[in-house]
Amino acid sequence: MVKGERPPVPERLPAPVVDAHTHLDACGAVTAADVTAMVDRAEAAGVTRVVTVADDLAAARWAAEAATWDSRVFAAVAIHPTRTKEFGAAEQSEIERLARQDSVVAVGETGLDHYWDYSPHDAQQRAFRWHIDLAKRVGKPLMIHDRDAHDDVLRILDEEGAPEVVVFHCFSGDLEMARRCVNAGYVLSFAGTVTFRNARALQEAAKFVPAEQFLVETDAPFLTPHPFRGRPNEPYCTAYTVRYLADLRGQRVEEVASSACRNAERVFRLPTVSSVTPREW
Template sequence: MTDKERPPVPERLPVPVVDAHTHLDACGAVTAADVAAMAGRAEAAGIGALVTVADDLSSARWAAEASTWDSRVFAAVAIHPTRTKDFGAAEQSEIERLAAGDRVVAIGETGLDHYWDYSPHDAQEAAFRWHIGLAKRTGKTLMIHDRDAHEDILRVLAEEGAPERVVFHCFSGDAGFARRCLDAGYFLSFAGTVTFRNARDLQEAAKLVPMDRFLVETDAPFLTPHPFRGRPNEPYCTTYTVRYLAELRGQCVEDVASAACRNAENVFRLPSVTA
């Protein structure tokens, strides 16, 4: 296997789960056939549904459309914080239109990114506040991107008043930050980063999250779980993260998978994946 090859499709989970955050278009999907192929590989590994997430206007249009091509696929739409430099009325109107779609289950990913400097912090914050309002108007889940911005994320959520359901996608905090998010009623979604050897603080956070408050995701094509870090990621790799979390938490795989699936169904108001 080379660094350009996808990891092998793992053994199927005993119960299906939901990949709570992926980017099928960035994984190379263009057509309905591409989406079906990726969803099929995921289903073979026990991933019964997935949420494909937008990061710009073009991606949002594609995600909303792709979610109508396959019953296993749902969508989230927003403008990524690193792309908010020119976020104006036209973009807002289009995102609001797309968010009304029946298979669009979340407003995301939105939030703050203090690692990259593609967009000024004030533009990011203004867009984040607008997306929070959209989540509240539509009654849909807010999906948060938080990179090096923990305190400001919590501040803005407190100032605006958080929507009913908030998910920290690819949670990146330590145990202390996890407790603060949990105390506020938020859900934490764990990606392949939790499996990385240098992720001890994140692993401590993952240990303490109650069974009814965590999700699993890939953020594919990025953040492929250990031992395949650096290779292309796809939704089926959620299975590797589920098995790692079970070992980390000292729980059986079936219990962790069942909890992650139930939580995703509740958070995103999905039809039952196990039906």
């Protein structure tokens, strides 16, 4: 195993799945050919579609455009909470314009980050409230970044009134946080972090979440699943996390993949392919 090399592309899953949160540009994609090569590798592992997510204005423009290059790619746009120190009318206008495009299936990632200190908490909260309102106005899911800010995120969602669909990207809470989110009707998306050896509390949460309220994602190029932690991540690595979740939850791999795929189709209003049998797809 060579540090810096991508993990091997795993055996194809027995049912298709969606990488619900990735950053194709940060993975090194620039051109349409780059995007196609990445999603080809993903499809070889059974990851048939991806949602590429923005964290700043340039990335939002790129994601919305990239989602027109390949029918397997969709976009989410927002300003990441750590980048909200300067977030004014011009940025808001552009994010709203992009969020209304057909290629964009969610408003995200937005939320709160109390780990880094790049943006003041009051600026983050103002931006988060604005994105909540935007998601409701455009009628698209809200994709949340929540790092060390569970109580404040839930409080603001309550104060503002949550959009119809809320996704906690890279869910990082414990069993109690998962209960609060599930009871509120939110969807929890699990990344490679759930496979880490020190993630006992997160694993308990992942076992608890109902089949209709979870997604899987990579957050690539970050958070590569065990045993490849620290190596570059790509959407195809979703397959490793699916297999881990199946073992953790005591389910067949096909069941976990199919549930996550159906949920992604419902949440992001994607064309339905999960009814295709494993031999046919």
